Amino acid sequence: LNMIKRKTGNSSDVVIREIKMGGASDIKTAIVYIEGIVDNQSIQDYLLQSMMKDDHKEEINQHNAIDLLSKDIMTIGNISSINNLDDLFASLMAGDTLILVDGVKQALSASTKGGEKRSIVESTTEMVVRGPKGAFTESLGTNTAMVRRIIKTPDLWMESLKIGRVTKTDVTFMYIHGIANDKVVKEIRQRLKRIDIDSILESGYIEQLIEDQTFTPFPTIYNTERPDVVAGNLLEGRIAIFVDG
Known part of the structure; x- marks a missing residue:
């Protein structure tokens, strides 16, 4: 003590x-x-x-x-x-x-994690006419659960790790086993594990540290605050990375 x-x-x-x-x-x-x-x-x-x-x-x-x-x-x-x-x-x-x-x-x-959290509200940046209104919040568990509710298959696999020496931020990546390319999953896992930095305060940090082509006007990594967009992309074989906060 x-x-x-x-x-x-x-x-x-x-x-x-x-x-x-x-x-x-x-x-x-x-x-x-x-x-x-x-x-x-x-x-x-x-x-x-x-x-x-x-x-x-x-x-x-x-x-x-x-x-x-x-x-x-x-x-x-x-x-x-x-x-x-x-x-x-x-x-x-x-x-x-x-x-x-x-x-x-x-x-x-x-396990007694809790405390005050922001409730799920409508997306402010990406408007939708049809489809679900709820957008991601700052809490990682809530976000992964929102995607789980859309894709109800046991093949939706998640892996978690902590990145950042000081902040020890929870980072989770999610993919559909059998649809996502195993080589890409392995590459993402290795790149995430190689990150050695004091703090990850936002998903943009991860984006910059793992992307390939930086000299291009086109986005190589897509970001969104809507679970249905993530679900749609996962079903195309992409891999989603969630960052706590």
Whole structure:
């Protein structure tokens, strides 16, 4: 906990909640999350309530605490265990909640991403007479879901990576397996992984870092804020790149 406080500079939005577990209330546990980028309700309902109920108090000890927590006690969807500090901070900064148990050299990370998001509104730059009105927002998950709702096939494959040493921006590329050219998919994957830059603040950064011909008046990469346009292009075998924010 001291290490987390030091590394985050004792920031006021880092919340550390200490709990005691076990039959004799002798196992010290802590929950760590960052206010504002988490869904408070799910921490309340699925983490705190389930950990502080008395059902499992007797059998918990340090050896099985992590195992019991992840398999039996936590009622939240996505839980993974963390073994190193880099993953720990990456997970914390992404809006997950960390569960630390005294005497156990592992941490649990529960997926509690949330916070304020802009709702889906009509596109401001690309007007449409027929077809869906909704446009992309700044949230990556919302955007990929909007395309998933249009193309309901398991062959719509997505791969995610983090780019940017400081911003660690989530970037996802999406293609339809069997329609998109595998060589192009492989090339895009390699080019994205080669990007070494401090910050990706907008999709234009990615565009400039991976495009081929720069001395041409014609756009080699198309950009749009409408999911139906992306869906149409994916069905032609193109590859879509989404950037968080």
